[in-house]
Amino acid sequence: DTGVSQDPRHKITKRGQNVTFRCDPISEHNRLYWYRQTLGQGPEFLTYFQNEAQLEKSRLLSDRFSAERPKGSFSTLEIQRTEQGDSAMYLCASSSDYFSPGTGDSYEQYFGPGTRLTVT
């Protein structure tokens, strides 16, 4: 297993452009999360999928943001009409619902390397 992967790792775009990020979770994980991390802060929750269903969205996720997880596999996060305030690291994480003998009920999330977005 190669872990959670994200693409691209870095994205520089001009204000007003649309961008799309991709996340490939660990294959057997049914839960997928998107977080946003700005400089000097901890990650903040954006949205959550269980399989293909988007079950929760944060108030941080404005109408310009949309996320999908077709067929419950990879996920995409699209930002339309980017603004300078969208500049941040976008982190994807996945986890399993299954009780693990090693980690019990922790359901720890495994994070990808993130996509760093810079809006100029």
Next chain:
Amino acid sequence: AQKITQTQPGMFVQEKEAVTLDCTYDTSDPSYGLFWYKQPSSGEMIFLIYQGSYDQQNATEGRYSLNFQKARKSANLVISASQLGDSAMYFCAMREGRDSSYKLIFGSGTRLLVRP
């Protein structure tokens, strides 16, 4: 109100010494989980250790241990025998049991620098 508070923006420790990173949390949910993650300069969040609210013993994982004081709502991370590779940002996070999404709530982090 802040649910996770990390009051140490930055910490220094001498190589081979132990260091404690502070974390306090706030929840009314009797069922919750506490996590510590390490974030090197590369950006990836690395899971270190987990403590469940009903766990009787403090969690340990190699050189990491979690000093869980439930009544004080604190979950401090202790790193023993610090190594240069431990230099990174460290985040404390909480998952509340009543939240079926299991999303994590993070603190603002502590930057640890290990001196040779």
